[in-house]
Amino acid sequence: MRTIENIEKIGDLGFYPVVSVGTFDGVHMGHSSVLKEVASRATAKGGTAVVLTFDPHPQQVIAPDTAPPLLTTKEEKLKLFALHGIHAAVVHPFTLEFSKSEPEEFVEKVLIDKIGVKELVVGYNHAFGKGRRGVPQDLELVGKRVGFEVIVVPPVFIAGQPVSSTRIRNLIAQGEIEKASELLGRNYSLTAFVGGGKGIGRRLGFPTANLKVNHSRKLIPRDGVYAVWVILPEGRRAGVMNIGKHPSFGEGPQSIEVHLLEFNGDLYGLQIDVRIVARLRDEIRFMKxxxxxxxxxxxxxxxxxxxxTKP
Structure with a gap:
């Protein structure tokens, strides 16, 4: 997949661009439905499947005090786009100036002039332009006027409610990892660097890798103990992850540690991917x-x- 870091650097995207636009935080089952439609329609026309997304998260620029934590970093999103068969991902820097673009200006100057959109695929609740005033019906009117088709993808319902990034964030914050994974369509994951720790786990007979998540805004699940898969260069290993403040040793700052089952190697300095499968329990204070x-x-x-039982 080709990655373009600014709409000003797009150039020629190729024949018949089929496009979707959005933040896509989480790349969840609802997003997946949109991305599959983009890839399918591009394939049918021998065209190019294109996603236009933004970094940082728009709310981080517009309302930084209330901006949500991230379900996916930019790098994680790009990997997931590629897995959905997207040919080109345009990552545009989101700024206050860009947020003031009127909906019509965004369509004409970006989607038409820069990308050359032929088909535009959006979710049912898509909003764009200044104040998020642009809605799918506006896109359909412009499309009819200038000659591109607009496809509105309906919501994906799980457990009687539409899948959304907000719903998933709430579940993860509550430690409801398995429910969140169902809405994501995969295990929630953390990408982290392995650093040094205090050696408490080794002293107890269970050496741990101390993790530093590689993005300060990444959503960390509720404190507790989790069953995880750890993805290493040589393959994946089963593990137990603890998120918490070490109440048995006097509370400190939150830390994340993972113990790999039946593993004697050295992980120090590596970047690893931790896929969180299930929550085992709360963090408990032990006297001994x-x-x-x-x-x-x-x-x-x-x-x-x-x-x-849960690969």
Whole structure:
């Protein structure tokens, strides 16, 4: 997949661009429905499947105090776009000036003049332009006038409600990882660098990799213990991840640690992908280290059983 970092650098995208526009935070099941439609229509016409997205998240620019944490970083989104068969992803810097573009100006100067859109695929609740005043019906009117087709994709319902990034964020913040994964269509994941720690896990007989998530705005699940898959250069390994403040050793700042099952290698300095499968329990304060060690042993056993049934 070709990645273009600014609409001013688009150039020739290729024959018959089929386009979608959006933030796509999470690239969840609703987004997936839109992206599949883009790829399918481009394939049918021998055209180019194009996504125009933005970085940073628009709300981070427009209302930074209330901007939501991210479900996916830019890099994660691009990987997911490619997996959906998108040929070109245009990542445009979102600024206050850009946010003031009128809907008609955005369509004419970006979608028509820069991209040359032939078909535009959007979600049912898509909004664009200054104040998010532009809606799919406006796009359809412009499309009829200047000659591009607009396809509005209906919502995807799971458990009786439409899938949305907000709904998924709320589930992850509550530790409802399995429900969030159903809406995402995959396990929620954290990309992180492995750094040094205090050696507490090793002292207890369960050495851990201390993780530093590679984006400050990435949403971290609720404190607790989780069964995870850890993706390493040589393949994936089962693991137990703890998110919390070490209440058994006097509370400190939040940390993220992962213990890999049946693994003796050195992860220090690596960037790894942690795919979160299930929540095992809350973080608990233990008065004695041996009691904590017994609980970790039980966590390892529980994680192994879960991961054997949930690949």
């Amino acid at each position: 280290e041996r009691d904590l060690a017994r609980q970790i042993e039980a966590d390892v056993k529980a994680a192994a059983e879960i991961l054997n």
